[in-house]
Amino acid sequence: MTLRRTVASIAVAAALLCTSAAAQQPTTPQPSAAEHPGRAVVTAKCFQCHTDAMFRDARQDRRAWEAAIYRMIGRGGLWTAEEIKLMADYLGTEFGVRRE
Numbered sequence: 001m002t003l004r005r006t007v008a009s010i011a012v013a014a015a016l017l018c019t020s021a022a023a024q025q026p027t028t029p030q031p032s033a034a035e036h037p038g039r040a041v042v043t044a045k046c047f048q049c050h051t052d053a054m055f056r057d058a059r060q061d062r063r064a065w066e067a068a069i070y071r072m073i074g075r076g077g078l079w080t081a082e083e084i085k086l087m088a089d090y091l092g093t094e095f096g097v098r099r100e
């Protein structure tokens with residue numbers, strides 16, 4: 001076996017090890033709506049002024065949620081572009097348009 005091939009097979013073995021270790025990891029977060037990273041941001045930021053009762057029944061797409069977030073900025077909210085993106089992603093997922 002050449003050195004090149006040995007290195008290549010070590011790399012393959014390492015990649016396989018990593019993959020199986022990750023698959024066995026029970027705490028690996030699955031991207032579900034409940035664990036969406038934007039959820040914590042929404043709870044931390046939106047709940048400063050009102051609870052989700054204000055928007056729990058609303059159903060709209062991500063763009064419309066982003067617009068709602070900008071309305072809240074007009075009312076005094078102060079957030080980074082990254083926070084706005086995470087919140088719009090989360091709201092568009094959890095409170096998106098129902099497809100039935």
Ligand code: HEC
Binds near residue numbers: 042047058068076091
């Ligand atoms: C700085 C205070 C403040 C923050 C923070 C805030 N809101 Fe609001 N929000 C308001 C006020 C004031 C109203 C109007 C309440 C009323 O009409 O009684 C409102 C109303 C709303 C409404 C209904 C009216 C509309 O314009 O659509 C939605 C939806 C809403 N908020 C979503 C959010 C979301 C999502 C967040 C987090 C990104 C958020 N709010 C954060 C102050 C805030």
